[in-house]
Amino acid sequence: MAREMGKGVAVVVGGSVAGLACAHAVAEVGWKAVVLEKAAAPAAGSGGTGAGLGLGAQSMETLARWIPGWGLDAATLPLAVDLNRATDSETKAARTLTRDEGFNFRAAHWGDLHRRLHEALPAAVTVLWGHQFLSFEVSDDDDDDNRGVVATTRVLGTGETVEVAGDLLVAADGCASSIRRHFLPDLKLRYSGYFAWRGVFDFTGKESSDIVTGIRRAYPELGSCLYFDLAYKTHAVLYELPGNRLNWLWYINGPEPELTGSSVTIKVSEAMLARMREEAERVWAPELARLIGETAEPFVNVIYDADPVPRLSWAGGRVALVGDAAHPTTPHGLRSTNMSLLDARALGACLASTPGVSSSRQRALADYEAARMPVVAAQVLHARRLGRLKQGLPVDGDEEAAGFDVRRVATAEEVSQLRQRGMPYFGGAPTSGAG
Ligand SMILES: Cc1cc2nc3c(=O)[nH]c(=O)nc-3n(C[C@H](O)[C@H](O)[C@H](O)COP(=O)(O)OP(=O)(O)OC[C@H]3O[C@@H](n4cnc5c(N)ncnc54)[C@H](O)[C@@H]3O)c2cc1C
Structure with missing residues (x-):
């Protein structure tokens, strides 16, 4: 017998910003999540790991849903x-x-954001620290005995190997994602x-x-x-x-x-x-x-x-790519964390809007892909261009089209290209395939 969508389990690989955000987003629509993270423990907070990042209005609004008090206190400037x-x-x-x-x-x-995302996780989420994801298997069966996805993970503290089953595998394992490499072995970081x-x-x-x-x-x-x-x-x-x-x-x-x-x-x-x-x-x-x-x-x-990936949903809607795993990007448009948060929000919204059985999960993942592909592809390419422009390097693959040159007087059009608001979807991105 097929299960209701609301009783799904997401196995999330990676417990950084994208992974914890996805756990919040799927829990918000009634799913359970098991997060597999190889780091032994959560980041130490603002005194320790990480540095600065910039959050857009849509991300702030999204975080305020998941983290009580976020943005109203001293967490941001x-x-x-x-x-x-x-x-x-x-x-x-x-x-x-x-x-x-x-x-x-x-x-x-980064440390503050990560700590607060972690502390605010609802009871439907389990984070397994010190668990290194090794591999996964998917099957088409969708019944009570077979959830469809099995992830194999090594417990780093003991060396033992453990299997974790779910309905959906979420690849939030960062820019060097082994799950992305499984589907796209030829895609290289650039x-x-x-x-x-x-x-x-x-x-x-x-x-x-x-x-x-x-x-x-x-x-x-x-x-x-x-x-x-x-x-x-x-x-x-x-x-x-x-x-x-x-x-x-x-x-x-x-x-x-x-x-x-x-x-x-x-x-x-x-x-x-x-x-x-x-x-x-x-x-x-x-x-x-x-x-x-x-x-x-x-x-x-x-x-x-990396060049934009051709798809964000794989294995018949069993695997979703999110965050840096889905779209490694240069930092010039302040997009990396913002894209991760909005991937998570869109994934949650798409799972919520298609309750039901396995064909609906495929549909939800297709909606997720339709919502996020155009946005992340355009943003990655724009960030690439912005970085090259500001570094005075040729842009758009045209060796003649030199980047910005501070030694000469620039036109209004040239300086306007330096602005952050030139980023596609600067004012906000759709949060589901339906817009
Ligand atoms: C410790 C840390 C500090 C950071 N500091 C900053 C910062 O100051 N400013 C900034 O802009 N960005 C920072 N980033 C990057 C930022 O989080 C990302 O660019 C962005 O938010 C997208 O996040 P992500 O979760 O997709 O990827 P990442 O943040 O790269 O996270 C990927 C996660 O997957 C885990 N992982 C990878 N492979 C496996 C595996 N096989 N098994 C289990 N887990 C696995 C990694 O340990 C990591 O926690 C930091 C990332 C990390 C991990």
Whole structure:
């Protein structure tokens, strides 16, 4: 006998933002969720893992449904203004290129968001920490004895192997997703042409120090503004996070760095740090160079994305791709976390709107794909273009079409392309296939 849709179980692989968001979304429509995460425990919160991210209005509204009090407390700071400026590396003078006061994002710390998503999970969700997903099997049967999906996972603490059954497998296992690779073995991550130095400067207890008063003088709208500083063929990002922190990134063009394992971050040597600090002084205004130079443990993040995948739903509606597993993206449109949250919301909405048996699950997954494919494909490609533009690299695959050049006076059309609001679906994306 086929089960009602409302009694489905989602096996979610990956317990980061996309995975926990999907658990909330499916639980909201009456499903159960089992989340398999290889990390041994939830992130330590704002003091520990992760750095900054920007959340759009639709994400804020979505999170407020799942996390009581989200957005009403000190978890986020406004990013009301999207400001692009040009720095002349000779004189260190900065000039405004374009300023958008209707940006309406919020800045949050990844650790805070992750901890709160986790703490607010309803009883219908079980998170199995320290469980490494190994493989899955699907079958067409859809009866009480056979849920249709079986995931095999290794318990990292004991080495034992455990099977978890469900009706739907949700791949939220990040940009190097093994589940995506199963269906799309030839889809490779694509090096952007640049890497980023990044760091979070904690100024707790140093609010009146020279470095903090200096940076606030040079960047007077910290606390409400997303600063993009463009210099010749490079750009930096700066914004404030809750809890006395300044989040910065600095993108540098160059050949693809060598990575070890599946991580896209690099452990840096003292020599690399020294060279980076020297270069920061050459390129940026002294206040930013000092902030970069005095940040503890900055690290290198190599920037990748992937061409849009042909489908988000696989195996006859048994497997859904979400988050970075579905659409690895460059960070320039602040999309990664926002896309993850909205994937989850759309998946939940589609499961809710097609109650019933297995053919309805297929229909729900087709709706999910119809809602999200056009959005995520357009956003990934736009973020790719925006990054190349701001890095002064050729755009649109046309070697003649050079990116933005801060050394010359740009037209209004050229500067308008630097704005965040050029992102497709900037004002919001449909949350189900029906719109
Ligand atoms: C620890 C951490 C810190 C981050 N900090 C930031 C930040 O500061 N700013 C920012 O913009 N983005 C950050 N991100 C990335 C951000 O979460 C994503 O870009 C975005 O939100 C999409 O999330 P995701 O859940 O799809 O992917 P990810 O966040 O990459 O999560 C994928 C998850 O799947 C798990 N996983 C992968 N393979 C397996 C497996 N075989 N078995 C079990 N689990 C598996 C991983 O451990 C990970 O938790 C961070 C990610 C992580 C994991």
